[in-house]
Amino acid sequence: MSNAATQKRALSAVLWDYLTTVDHKKVGILYLIGGGFFFLLGGLEALIIRIQLIKPENDFISAGLYNEMITMHGTTMIFLAATPLLFGLMNYIMPLQIGARDVAFPFLNALGFWLFFSGGILLNCSWFLGGAPDAGWTAYAPLSIQSPGHGTDFYVMGLQLSGAGTLMSGINFLVTIVSMRAPGMTYMRMPLFTWTTFVTSVLTLFAFPALTVGLFLLMFDRMFGSAFFDVALGGNSVIWQHLFWIFGHPEVYILILPAFGVFSEILPTFSKKRLFGYSAMVFATFLIAFLGFMVWAHHMFTVGLGPVANSIFAVATMAIAVPTGIKIFNWLFTMWGGSIVINSAMLWALAFIPSFTIGGMTGVMLGSNVADYQYHDSYFVVAHFHYVIVGGVVFALLAACHYWWPKMFGRILHEGMGKLAFWTFFIGFHLTFFIQHFLGLMGMPRRYWVFLENQGLDTGNLISTIGAFFMTFGTLVFLVNIVYTAIKGEKAPADPWDARTLEWTIASPPAFYNFKQLPLVRGLDPLWIEKTEGNGKMTPAEPLDEIHMPNGSILPLIMTVGFFTASFGFIYQTDHKAWLIAVYAGMALAIGCMVIRSLKDDHGFHISKEELEREAD
Amino acid sequence: MKGWMGKTKALLLFTMLTLFLTACGKENLTALAPKGYGAESSMNLIILTTLIMVGVFVVVMIIYVIALVRFRRKKGQEDYIPKQVEGNHTLETVWTIIPIVLVLIMGVPTVIATFDLADTSNASEHLNVEVTGNQYWWHFNYDGEEIVTSQDLYIPTGERVYLNMMSSDVIHSFWVPTISGKMDVNPENVNTMYIEAYEEGVYWGKCAELCGPSHSLMDFKVIAVSPEEFDQWVSDMQAVDPEEEPQDTVAQEGKELFEANNCMACHAIGSSPAAIGPNLTNFGDRTTVAGILEPTKENLVDWIMDPESIKPGNKMTGAYPSISEEEANSIAEYLLQLKPSEITPESAGN
Amino acid sequence: MSHDHSLNPKTMPEDPAKATMEGKHKFLGLWFFLGGETVLFACFFGTYLALRNSTAGGPTSQDLFGLDLVFLMTVLLLTSSLTSVYAMYHMKNNDFKKMMLWLGITALLGFGFLALEIYEFAHYISDYGFTFRSSAFGSAFYTLVGFHGGHVVFGLSWLIALMVRNAKRGLNLYNAPKFNTFALYWHFIDVVWVFIFTVVYLMGMVS
Structure with a gap:
């Protein structure tokens, strides 16, 4: 009885701890939980789509619901699953890799998470309030303007909220990497995952504002009667496409660069060899990011931009193959001459190379705009971007989970279940998507609710749906593995993989201040250097002294509640002006929190030297 | 286990290859067996880029497999520490230069073909058709010919036909x-493309930009007939008398109902360019009802009775008073006997 | 002690705004933020340029814009940027009173600019019937200029909050970075206005 009460209290204490936390590790875990939840939701939507397409002229779901399904699948997977999961990893791992005790703006970090999460919840509220958005995840105007009901309004406000959160995290990571590296951690000694976090953050910073603007225009057209996309009043719907893809293409690299970073950590660790061509890898990352901003119009080859624009964007797009090729070969030669250990983390990394290469190949093929006149908006494109995003990003997330799980949770994921999940998911993935290249060329456009009989599309779609069930099974096994590991998993030492970078020098999971004494970094792969040339331990760069830490705060959550309420007000004020009260109340709450935050001095707290000495190493 | 992986892959590849070789899809829908100028230009580049890319993939896979087999840790090697290689300038230069060359090999023909397909300078010397995209049907207005059709676009083989396309609603x-x-059909500007069919045939057309619930049901046909047949079709279509009374009494009744229910407010019969709903001049020759159903009377009656159940979100639903099955039957009878030309989809070998 | 951040001429570091870790972070973070803001405004400018002739039969830019009012607005905002520089100069000299004085002048100039902008919008609406809903041009104009105006409002609120909050506390290492980041933000608003002046008003009157 009393035991249960204590447990209850302990549980609410943990809950309160997470609601008020500003610790980058806890925020990272929150991101993983939130992103993981939306990943499952998006996966469920995908499964429903594939069931609808299992046979010709199926009526499993209605046409309208199907469009809601594809819209929410795309939006959820990109904005609410892949991006936050990666940001969660960056949040947790990057400060550890550079030897920092937290990120530069812990408060903003928490706010960023809550904004993302509330945006996702808001978007999904639409399911229960008259229907989800149905104009595709790209929300092309004028379809998105004409879309009835409030679905698209939820899309606009939900993405605006989560986009603001993502932008904040981007700025936070940039400042952290620029000014919080441990002594000796020069830029060219940073692990590749940190480098890709840096470049991704730059991309986030410059790409998300374009989406913000696009969403504002859409919001004004839908809610306040402006005429940006209203042809009758001189509007132009192609502006939306430009703004969306000026954001949307860099977003692809926001997703894939951290994935590259993950593989650049895992492949060297399990090949027992340093990353081949480190500086070329860094350079290629920058080049991909730079070119990533130059190619948005390759999503618009059929819009009618004219041959000059099409040619320029075609050649620029193909050029991205060069730095990407550099990366692939560098990974191959990292393995070459190594001593390769294959476990579940490494399996995902190994599966990534051929899978992603196929996605990259079709990317170059799509870059040839004349060929693209056939591929565009067909299942070929669907196949291509799933090869890149599942074969690249999702594989990276799963690899990263197996690799860093011991660091984050102190337990090692079960190897057998890891392998079972891998093989079913991997086979299912190729089964689902490889055939779609051909479906596209056989004349099946994307976003088709039904395909007709006798069009030669039956077999391909059936195979694809079977594959989707394999992937579902793999995902379920992974979930079971997480639960099993939490209960009975093998306890992890500080460095279970014989790894190379700073995060493996501290306990699993790390103390809340990360490093008791900041480490002195002597080169690339600092831990490996100490293992091979030193005594296997980092030399401290400072004497043991008190540590300054930020205070937790509930304000980010309350502020988010304010924005969330205001968003509802914006959406429904088109029906009744009384809803403006929600707008004002919500904004007042959010701004009130901002005022409290800026007027109340918050100097944080200090962990005393004695306390640190008491803690065992 | 790796053997298993290899076998699975081989099996997968083999399956795909068989599927690919035995069925490139339906012959009048697939892009893999082009029968027109644009499709052929695209196919040439598809083949070129695919060959180059498969070449790259093979190289990657060879290195990958060798690395995996040769350098996998074996029993007793647990303490072996490989040489820590920083990089290799020669190698890195090689895999930078070769892709650049490959990009050039693909880029140059792409640019040439782009300008070729975008060249509309001779449009005035050829047949021009004004194409209007609507939720969820297509409107075709033959420039200077006083011919209007919808859903089925008749073109002569071996000639370029310029399409000037615009949307009346969404993209x-x-x-x-x-x-x-x-090519996209935008609401704010006219996009021009040309098509040229090499062979006679009834080719399937699709809407490829999400346009609402019935996006997947917005099919149309391009019917390519020989130039002589096309000329015949043109003169037949120009000779249509919209007022002509049908022979059959049921059809006569249908015509009256068609007028009484004000169907003509949206559906023109004859060459009126108005396009609120599809033009029905040669409805009896249409390959489909509503773009997707077999052209039978039963299907047409179903469509007239309840279009919403066939094409969700269409604009015809609710635009007219409810109609009894008998009335719908008469209207169907009337519409299906609208066969102004000897040139029909059968002429194209359908 | 290290936790005591209040300043006097003896403990005064070279640059109080960047003397602490937090100060450096704030400064750097704001610079990055302004990078993002640049893209934001670039997109609004792009939209405006694409739609500035889409007047749909309504008033055109030549009908609407007059140089004198806009010139006055420009002078006010540019001067306010200069006065904020003076304020930061006095901060580095640890002269809190003068800093507050110049910040006060900055705020007044900012309010002057804002008043003129509100007058300008009211004038267009009442005299020309030119609104946010008139045409695509109207939507683009009010959105671009209005977002800038919104930034001015935010900047002024920020400034007033800082001044009220710190009026009695004097300068210290905890609030110096806050003043400094405000000044940087204020300059950015000014730069955006220079572009609006050129692209919207000057180009609008010529073409």
């Missing part, structure tokens, strides 16, 4: 995979 995309790649 659509005009795609006839076997003849040509696609």
Whole structure:
């Protein structure tokens, strides 16, 4: 009885701890939980789509619901699953890799998470309030303007909220990497995952504002009667496409660069060899990011931009193959001459190379705009971007989970279940998507609710749906593995993989201040250097002294509640002006929190030297 | 286990290859067996880029497999520490230069073909058709010919036909995979593309830009007939008398009902360019009802009785008073006897 | 002690705004933020340029814009940027009173600019019937200029909050970075206005 009460209290204490936390590790875990939840939701939507397409002229779901399904699948997977999961990893791992005790703006970090999460919840509220958005995840105007009901309004406000959160995290990571590296951690000694976090953050910073603007225009057209996309009043719907893809293409690299970073950590660790061509890898990352901003119009080859624009964007797009090729070969030669250990983390990394290469190949093929006149908006494109995003990003997330799980949770994921999940998911993935290249060329456009009989599309779609069930099974096994590991998993030492970078020098999971004494970094792969040339331990760069830490705060959550309420007000004020009260109340709450935050001095707290000495190493 | 992986892959590849070789899809829908100028231009580049890319993939896979087999840790090697290689300038230069060369090999023909397909300078010397995309049907107005059709676009083989395309509502995309790649149909500007079919045939067209619930049901046909047959079709269509009374009494009744229910407010019969709903001049020759159903009387009656159940979100639903099955039957009878030309989809070998 | 951040001429570091870790972070973070803001405004400018002739039969830019009012607005905002520089100069000299004085002048100039902008919008609406809903041009104009105006409002609120909050506390290492980041933000608003002046008003009157 009393035991249960204590447990209850302990549980609410943990809950309160997470609601008020500003610790980058806890925020990272929150991101993983939130992103993981939306990943499952998006996966469920995908499964429903594939069931609808299992046979010709199926009526499993209605046409309208199907469009809601594809819209929410795309939006959820990109904005609410892949991006936050990666940001969660960056949040947790990057400060550890550079030897920092937290990120530069812990408060903003928490706010960023809550904004993302509330945006996702808001978007999904639409399911229960008259229907989800149905104009595709790209929300092309004028379809998105004409879309009835409030679905698209939820899309606009939900993405605006989560986009603001993502932008904040981007700025936070940039400042952290620029000014919080441990002594000796020069830029060219940073692990590749940190480098890709840096470049991704730059991309986030410059790409998300374009989406913000696009969403504002859409919001004004839908809610306040402006005429940006209203042809009758001189509007132009192609502006939306430009703004969306000026954001949307860099977003692809926001997703894939951290994935590259993950593989650049895992492949060297399990090949027992340093990353081949480190500086070329860094350079290629920058080049991909730079070119990533130059190619948005390759999503618009059929819009009618004219041959000059099409040619320029075609050649620029193909050029991205060069730095990407550099990366692939560098990974191959990292393995070459190594001593390769294959476990579940490494399996995902190994599966990534051929899978992603196929996605990259079709990317170059799509870059040839004349060929693209056939591929565009067909299942070929669907196949291509799933090869890149599942074969690249999702594989990276799963690899990263197996690799860093011991660091984050102190337990090692079960190897057998890891392998079972891998093989079913991997086979299912190729089964689902490889055939779609051909479906596209056989004349099946994307976003088709039904395909007709006798069009030669039956077999391909059936195979694809079977594959989707394999992937579902793999995902379920992974979930079971997480639960099993939490209960009975093998306890992890500080460095279970014989790894190379700073995060493996501290306990699993790390103390809340990360490093008791900041480490002195002597080169690339600092831990490996100490293992091979030193005594296997980092030399401290400072004497043991008190540590300054930020205070937790509930304000980010309350502020988010304010924005969330205001968003509802914006959406429904088109029906009744009384809803403006929600707008004002919500904004007042959010701004009130901002005022409290800026007027109340918050100097944080200090962990005393004695306390640190008491803690065992 | 790796053997298993290899076998699975081989099996997968083999399956795909068989599927690919035995069925490139339906012959009048697939892009893989082009029968028109645009589709052929695209196919040439598809083949070129695919060959180069498969070449790259093979190289990657060879290195990958060798690395995996040769350098996998074996029993007793647990303490072996490989040489820590920083990089290799020669190698890195090689895999930078070769892709650049490959990009050039693909880029130059791409640019040439782009300008070729975008060249509309001779449009005035050829047949021009004004194409309007609507939720969820297509309107075709033959410039200077006083011919208007919808859903079925008749063109002569071996000649370029210029399509000047615009949307009346949201963005659509005009795609006839076997003849040509696609181009968007925008609400704010006219996009021009040309198509040229090499062979007679009835080619399937699709809308390729999400345009609402019935996006997947916005099919149309391009019917390519010989130039002589096309000329015949043109003169037949020009000779249509919209007022002509049908022979059959049921059809006569249907015509009266068609007028009484004010169907003509949206559906023109004859060459009126108005296009609120599809033009029905040669409805009896249409390949489909509503773009997707077999052209039978039963289907047409179903469509007239309840279009919403066939094409969700269409604009015809609710635009007219409810109609009894008998009335619908008469109207169907009337519409299906609208066969102004000897040139029909059968002439194209359908 | 290290936790005591209040300043006097003896403990005064070279640059109080960047003397602490937090100060450096704030400064750097704001610079990055302004990078993002640049893209934001670039997109609004792009939209405006694409739609500035889409008047749909309504008033055109030549009908609407007059140089004198806009010139006055420009002078006010540019001067306010200069006065904020003076304020930061006095901060580095640890002269809190003068800093507050110049910040006060900055705020007044900012309010002057804002008043003129509100007058300008009211004038267009009442005299020309030119609104946010008139045409695509109207939507683009009010959105671009209005977002800038919104930034001015935010900047002024920020400034007033800082001044009220710190009026009695004097300068210290905890609030110096806050003043400094405000000044940087204020300059950015000014730069955006220079572009609006050129692209919207000057180009609008010529073409």
